[in-house]
Amino acid sequence: xxxxxxxxxxxxxxxxxxxxxATGSVTNFRMASTARRFDGDAKDFVxxxxxxIDVACWGDLGGNxxxxxxxxxxxxxxxxxxxxxxxxxxxxxxxxxxxxxxxGLNLARGWAEFHKPTRSSPSADATAEESPADPLDxxxxxxxxxxxxxxxxxxxxxxxxxENADDVVAEQGLEPAR
Numbered sequence: 001x002x003x004x005x006x007x008x009x010x011x012x013x014x015x016x017x018x019x020x021x022a023t024g025s026v027t028n029f030r031m032a033s034t035a036r037r038f039d040g041d042a043k044d045f046v047x048x049x050x051x052x053i054d055v056a057c058w059g060d061l062g063g064n065x066x067x068x069x070x071x072x073x074x075x076x077x078x079x080x081x082x083x084x085x086x087x088x089x090x091x092x093x094x095x096x097x098x099x100x101x102x103x104g105l106n107l108a109r110g111w112a113e114f115h116k117p118t119r120s121s122p123s124a125d126a127t128a129e130e131s132p133a134d135p136l137d138x139x140x141x142x143x144x145x146x147x148x149x150x151x152x153x154x155x156x157x158x159x160x161x162x163e164n165a166d167d168v169v170a171e172q173g174l175e176p177a178r
């Protein structure tokens with residue numbers, strides 16, 4: 001069976017909604033992607049048409065999206081696109097929907113922190129759904145002792161792009177490679 005894969009860059013237009021169904025849990029949200037083009041007459045970029053599309057995120061992806069994404073966030077969604085159809089009093093209706101395989105914040109528009117969910121050891125109930133861990137407290141060090149060793153952003157330290165391999169070898173008291 002052929003599936004149509006798609007990547008859409010846009011903004012979340014409503015808070016994600018999480019639902020638990022007999023077939024699993026799903027998080028749904030709607031997003032908008034507005035094309036921009038350069039208008040030679042106005043000598044400026046102008047908005048073109050907007051694509052409005054629903055996104056369904058199943059399983060662990062849905063849980064992570066529910067904890068990470070909110071209305072207004074710039075996102076990049078990748079998945080397969082299909083058409084949902086249903087009957088109403090006014091007749092048959094349809095809408096395009098993406099079944100997401102990955103969702104990410106668009107880091108061209110801002111920065112984010114990534115937190116891996118903690119996983120418990122396998123239990124007798126293999127169907128139990130695990131949820132992402134709560135975000136770290138501000139006092140926690142998510143990188144352990146790596147935070148203590150990293151000095152490339154501390155005041156009065158040399159940044160990495162100003163050092164060369166010989167400087168690092170000399171600083172650490174190592175023998176140069178021959």
